[in-house]
Every structure is written in structure tokens, then in C-alpha cells.
Amino acid sequence: MRLIEKINCIEKLNSDTFLMRIESENISSEASAGQFVNIKCGEGSEAFLRRPISICSIDRENKTFDIVFNVRGKGTKLLSRYDSGDEIDVMGPLGRGFTIDPSHKSIAVVGGGIGIFPLLQVLKDHPAPNKTAILGFRTRDLVVLEDSFNQYSTELLIATDDGSYGHKGFVTDLLSKKVEAQNFDMVYFCGPSVMMKLGVEVLKKHNIPSEVSVEQRMGCGIGACLVCACKTRKGSDWDYSHVCKDGPVFKAEDIIFD
Amino acid sequence: MSRKINMAVSFAGINLKNPVIAASGTFGFGREYSQYFDIGRLGGIAVKGLTLLPRKGNPPPRIAETPSGILNSVGLQNPGVHAFIKDEIPFIRKYNTAIIANASGNTVEDYEKITEILSDSDIDAIELNLSCPNVKEGCMSFGSTPQGVKKVVERVKKVAKKPLIVKLTPNVTDIVEIALAAQDAGADAVSLINTLLGMAIDAKTRRPILANITGGLSGPAVKPVALRMVYQVSKAVKIPVIGMGGISNGQDAVEFLLAGATAVMVGTAGFVNPYAWVETIDGIEAYMLENGVDDVNELIGGLITD
Ligand SMILES: Cc1cc2nc3c(=O)[nH]c(=O)nc-3n(C[C@H](O)[C@H](O)[C@H](O)COP(=O)(O)OP(=O)(O)OC[C@H]3O[C@@H](n4cnc5c(N)ncnc54)[C@H](O)[C@@H]3O)c2cc1C
Ligand SMILES: Cc1cc2nc3c(=O)[nH]c(=O)nc-3n(C[C@H](O)[C@H](O)[C@H](O)COP(=O)(O)O)c2cc1C
Ligand code: FES
Numbered sequence: 001m002r003l004i005e006k007i008n009c010i011e012k013l014n015s016d017t018f019l020m021r022i023e024s025e026n027i028s029s030e031a032s033a034g035q036f037v038n039i040k041c042g043e044g045s046e047a048f049l050r051r052p053i054s055i056c057s058i059d060r061e062n063k064t065f066d067i068v069f070n071v072r073g074k075g076t077k078l079l080s081r082y083d084s085g086d087e088i089d090v091m092g093p094l095g096r097g098f099t100i101d102p103s104h105k106s107i108a109v110v111g112g113g114i115g116i117f118p119l120l121q122v123l124k125d126h127p128a129p130n131k132t133a134i135l136g137f138r139t140r141d142l143v144v145l146e147d148s149f150n151q152y153s154t155e156l157l158i159a160t161d162d163g164s165y166g167h168k169g170f171v172t173d174l175l176s177k178k179v180e181a182q183n184f185d186m187v188y189f190c191g192p193s194v195m196m197k198l199g200v201e202v203l204k205k206h207n208i209p210s211e212v213s214v215e216q217r218m219g220c221g222i223g224a225c226l227v228c229a230c231k232t233r234k235g236s237d238w239d240y241s242h243v244c245k246d247g248p249v250f251k252a253e254d255i256i257f258d
Numbered sequence: 259m260s261r262k263i264n265m266a267v268s269f270a271g272i273n274l275k276n277p278v279i280a281a282s283g284t285f286g287f288g289r290e291y292s293q294y295f296d297i298g299r300l301g302g303i304a305v306k307g308l309t310l311l312p313r314k315g316n317p318p319p320r321i322a323e324t325p326s327g328i329l330n331s332v333g334l335q336n337p338g339v340h341a342f343i344k345d346e347i348p349f350i351r352k353y354n355t356a357i358i359a360n361a362s363g364n365t366v367e368d369y370e371k372i373t374e375i376l377s378d379s380d381i382d383a384i385e386l387n388l389s390c391p392n393v394k395e396g397c398m399s400f401g402s403t404p405q406g407v408k409k410v411v412e413r414v415k416k417v418a419k420k421p422l423i424v425k426l427t428p429n430v431t432d433i434v435e436i437a438l439a440a441q442d443a444g445a446d447a448v449s450l451i452n453t454l455l456g457m458a459i460d461a462k463t464r465r466p467i468l469a470n471i472t473g474g475l476s477g478p479a480v481k482p483v484a485l486r487m488v489y490q491v492s493k494a495v496k497i498p499v500i501g502m503g504g505i506s507n508g509q510d511a512v513e514f515l516l517a518g519a520t521a522v523m524v525g526t527a528g529f530v531n532p533y534a535w536v537e538t539i540d541g542i543e544a545y546m547l548e549n550g551v552d553d554v555n556e557l558i559g560g561l562i563t564d
Contacts, residue, residue, distance in 0.1 A: 221529075228320075
């Protein structure tokens with residue numbers, strides 16, 4: 001669906017990260033964790049294409065949803081300039097989100113950088129009694145949404161590349177250690193593909209299933225233009241699937257990380 | 259009081275209830291956008307470029323944003339002509355819209371074979387893509403010289419049992435010479451423009467943005483070039499011309515009709531506005547009502563140059 005919705009509020013979380021709350025009866029009632037919206041950030045030709053941004057948190061009662069984004073280039077810069085009360089042109093909810101199996105007792109979400117955002121709603125929606133969140137950031141100043149992740153997980157572990165906060169190193173170090181002591185029924189990944197590749201390898205040794213959320217440059221965002229290709233297994237061969245429609249979330253074993 | 263206006267156009271044995279067609283490669287086989295609007299409102303759908311066998315296409319990234327446009331290097335990913343006939347035609351046929359099968363090949367024999375297969379299927383026309391800039395082998399060479407165009411079109415025309423549209427690449431020195439070659443070889447119509455070969459570089463990483471390095475430019479950025487080519491070709495050929503390149507709304511479409519196009523195709527604009535196709539139809543109607551035009555055919559070639 002393409003909708004013109006109202007921005008409830010926009011908040012600056014750190015030097016280049018913003019949280020935008022959007023009022024949308026349609027999206028808040030239809031969306032599930034891991035899906036995304038495709039946003040027209042500017043008028044006419046400034047930032048011509050829409051920008052795909054994950055749905056970070058859904059408030060079904062108050063009919064709003066949150067996106068959190070990093071300012072990277074022209075599109076996200078324009079997005080950061082919106083004010084509460086402004087109208088915004090969004091298509092969504094789009095794509096296939098994470099699968100939530102209510103029989104699972106113990107799950108983990110593992111995210112790095114902008115990849116942490118779609119994981120919050122997984123924690124919010126998942127009924128498992130044990131929910132671990134392992135989040136990675138470059139440095140202390142970039143740590144965001146710590147309170148929210150704390151609130152919806154039973155254990156929160158943070159890693160920074162430079163050791164300025166939490167564990168010094170990668171989320172995969174923390175994950176490796178964790179799986180030695182605890183058995184997860186399912187792990188959800190979103191972040192840089194090197195991180196997800198390593199993480200999936202760690203889990204494979206323990207036979208723990210996982211899902212990964214993949215990023216790719218997009219055109220239409222709905223499966224018509226075939227630009228957002230990613231390599232997936234198909235029997236003994238491979239094929240290109242499309243991140244916007246077949247994903248962004250895939251079973252880890254289906255993805256071929258290059 | 260609402261006046262009755264005629265939006266239907268007929269050319270080369272193709273009847274369209276209005277002159278707006280979804281451009282090949284931007285609309286898949288119609289399934290996705292059918293969830294956004296009634297695709298039966300379209301004059302026609304040019305489906306994703308087909309080849310004899312399924313193709314995986316090029317590695318990603320396959321798209322780069324450019325000022326007012328995009329570059330793509332999909333590389334003709336498609337399920338193959340047989341899967342199209344079996345799985346996709348029955349779906350599109352549920353809607354009242356013309357089906358235009360866009361076909362590509364690496365050799366003259368491929369083009370001949372795919373035309374034979376499509377001729378026996380339930381489609382309304384074949385659009386030969388001789389102009390794909392994304393595929394390294396093959397089709398580039400046919401579309402870029404009059405001899406290449408003549409060679410393929412002559413052979414294909416002999417086996418074609420459906421109206422034959424030849425789609426032209428703008429990546430040539432003289433588009434008129436190419437269009438005339440297509441006409442002489444028996445094309446029932448020509449469509450233009452396909453994408454303009456281009457490139458985008460990320461200065462920060464010093465790398466090309468597209469994995470394929472080069473790709474095809476489309477969207478509003480190409481519109482002036484497309485209009486010029488449609489104008490020049492329309493003046494030179496006797497067969498109908500289908501115009502496209504950067505059309506986003508009714509006014510853009512009217513400009514192409516005035517330049518000489520009998521119908522138009524809309525592609526990239528739909529990525530930004532999923533209703534661009536229907537808004538283009540509505541926009542042409544609104545223009546006609548405002549300007550006292552009763553029949554869309556009156557607009558075709560109506561450019562005033564004195
Ligand atoms: C499914 C999905 C979910 C995402 N969720 C989030 C999120 O929750 N928060 C967040 O901050 N970012 C998210 N991203 C990344 C976000 O889409 C890019 O950062 C954004 O498109 C950059 O646009 P720009 O104009 O700022 O940058 P520019 O570099 O100016 O963009 C130029 C072009 O490249 C595309 N592009 C650039 N980087 C990326 C990228 N990493 N992924 C896809 N396209 C890209 C842009 O969309 C645009 O078409 C997500 C991406 C995908 C595919
Ligand atoms: C993603 C994409 C895929 C395309 N695939 C095809 C194709 O398979 N066959 C073809 O003849 N043209 C293809 N085209 C070209 C379009 O049909 C059209 O000629 C061109 O994009 C110009 O129109 P536009 O500016 O309205 O998009 C493709 C264009 C895009 C953007
Ligand atoms: S962005 Fe068009 S198919 Fe995914």
C-alpha cells in the first residue's frame with residue numbers, strides 16, 4: 001500500500017541517528033517484525049528513489065510505528081529534516097519478516113549497526129521466556145535504544161569495536177561464548193553480511209537454526225523490477241532471490257554469503 | 259456536463275483501449291502492481307524481457323540512483339518463455355489489457371525460435387528487444403547497426419504470426435537509420451527508447467556502484483533525449499512509433515504523442531509512484547478535457563513547429 005501518513009514525532013538519538021514515529025492505522029495493524037517500509041524522502045527529483053527502512057517498533061494500540069535511521073546520504077538527510085505533524089509518503093508494510101514460533105523457549109537476536117533496528121519488534125512480539133539480545137556498535141557514542149532492548153529482553157549484551165562500552169570486539173565473540181553455555185531454539189540476525197556469515201557458522205556447529213535479514217539496493221520495493229537480487233540456494237544449484245519480496249528475512253541456510 | 263472522449267488507439271493490428279502501456283522490465287508480469295491498482299485499466303503490459311531459457315541475470319548491486327533517474331543492470335533475469343506461457347499469461351489474461359511479450363536472444367536463431375514459440379501463445383504482440391545494454395554477449399550488436407537490425411527482423415518477421423514491434427536502443431549514432439532498417443525489414447511498429455548506457459562511481463570507495471560496472475539509464479533524466487528521438491523517428495518512418503523514456507504523468511505522455519508516438523510506455527516512474535501508470539492515463543484524459551480534444555488520436559504527431 002502507498003500511504004500519505006502523519007509524523008507523530010521525530011527524535012534525534014545521537015549525532016546521526018533519528019527515531020521517527022509515524023501514525024498509520026494500516027501499517028501498525030498489518031506489519032510484523034522484520035518487515036520494512038519504502039519512503040519517498042524528498043520532493044520530485046531530490047533523492048529520486050524511495051528508501052527502504054525497517055519497521056523498528058509497532059504500537060498497535062496507538063496505531064503508530066517507529067523507524068530508526070542513520071543519516072548516510074541525501075535521502076536519509078532529507079528524512080531527518082521532517083518535523084512532527086508533517087506528512088510523509090510511505091509504501092508498506094513490505095517484504096517477509098521474521099518467523100516467530102511460539103513453541104520456542106529460548107531465542108536470541110544478534111544485530112550490528114543499523115541492523116539492530118528490526119530486531120526490537122522480534123523481542124516485543126516473541127512469547128519466549130528467555131530472550132537474549134546481542135548488539136554491536138562501532139563506539140560508545142553510537143549506542144542507541146539500549147533501554148528499549150533492555151526492557152524487552154531477558155539479557156542484553158553489548159559489544160563495541162573499540163571497547164568504549166561493553167565487550168571490546170564483535171557480537172559474534174559474544175554469541176560464540178553464549179552458545180557454549182545456553183541452547184537457543186532460534187537466533188535472528190540483522191547487520192553487516194560478514195557478521196551474519198560468521199554468526200551463522202557459529203550456530204551451525206551447535207545445530208541452532210537462524211534467520212537473517214539481508215540488505216540490497218532497491219528500485220520498486222515490491223518484486224517487480226528484479227534489481228534487489230541476492231544469492232540463495234535452490235536444490236543443489238543457486239538462483240537470485242529478491243530481497244524486497246522473498247526477504248528481507250531469509251532462513252540462514254538459504255542464503256549464500258559471498 | 260462530462261464530454262465523451264476517445265482514448266482507444268489501434269495500430270499494426272494491436273488494439274489498445276488507451277495508449278498507456280507498462281514498459282518491459284519495470285512491471286514484472288503484472289502480479290505485484292495488481293495489488294496496487296486494477297491493471298486492467300492499462301492499455302497494455304509489456305512483460306519482463308523473455309529469453310528461450312531461464313536466465314539468472316547479473317550480480318548485485320543492480321541499481322544506482324542518479325540525478326532524476328536510475329541505472330539498472332538486471333541482465334534479463336527471467337523464468338524463460340515456456341514458464342511465461344504456462345504461468346504468467348493465464349494470470350494477465352484475467353485482466354482486460356493487451357499482452358506484449360518482450361523477447362531477447364543471443365543469436366538470430368534464438369530470436370527466430372522465441373518468436374515462433376510466442377506466435378503460438380495467447381499474446382497480442384511481440385516486442386523484440388534488440389537493444390539490451392546489460393547483457394555482454396549478443397543483443398547489443400544487433401540493435402546497434404542497421405545491418406544487425408535488418409538481419410534479425412527479416413528472419414523473425416517470416417515466422418512471426420503476431421504484430422511485431424522492434425524496440426530500439428538509443429546507444430547509436432543515428433537512430434533514424436536504425437528505425438528505417440527495422441521498417442524495411444518488416445517491423446510492424448517500433449518502440450523507443452530503451453535505456454541509455456551509463457555508469458555511476460562511488461568516489462569514497464573508488465568503485466563502480468553497479469557490480470556490472472555499466473548499466474542502463476532511465477527515468478525523467480532521459481526524457482529530453484527520448485522525446486527528440488521519438489520525434490525524429492516518427493517523422494522518418496511510416497510505421498507507428500511507441501514512445502517512452504522518463505514519462506511520469508499525463509503531460510509527459512501528451513508530449514510524446516505530440517512528438518509522433520501512437521502509444522507510450524511508462525516504466526521507472528512507477529518505482530517512485532506505484533500509481534504512475536493509471537495517473538498517466540487519467541492525466542491524458544484531463545489534458546484532453548481541458549483542451550477540448552475529443553479523440554486521443556488527434557494528439558498524435560500534433561506538434562506545431564512553425
Ligand atoms: C530492507 C532494508 C531495511 C533497512 N532498514 C534500515 C533501518 O532500519 N535504518 C537505517 O538507518 N537504514 C536501513 N536500511 C539502509 C537504508 O536503506 C540506507 O541507508 C538508505 O537507503 C541510504 O539512503 P541515502 O539516500 O541516505 O544514501 P545514498 O548513498 O545517497 O543512497 C543512494 C542510493 O543507494 C541506496 N542505498 C545506499 N545504501 C543502502 C543500503 N545500505 N541498503 C539499501 N540501499 C542503499 C539508496 O536507497 C539510494 O537508492 C535498510 C535497507 C534495507 C534494504
Ligand atoms: C529495471 C529495468 C528493467 C528493464 N528491463 C527491460 C527488458 O527486460 N526489456 C526491455 O526491452 N527493456 C527493459 N527496460 C527498459 C524499459 O522498458 C524502458 O525502455 C526504459 O526504462 C525507459 O523508460 P522509463 O524511463 O519510463 O523507465 C528495463 C528498464 C528498467 C528500469
Ligand atoms: S526492488 Fe524491485 S524487485 Fe526488489
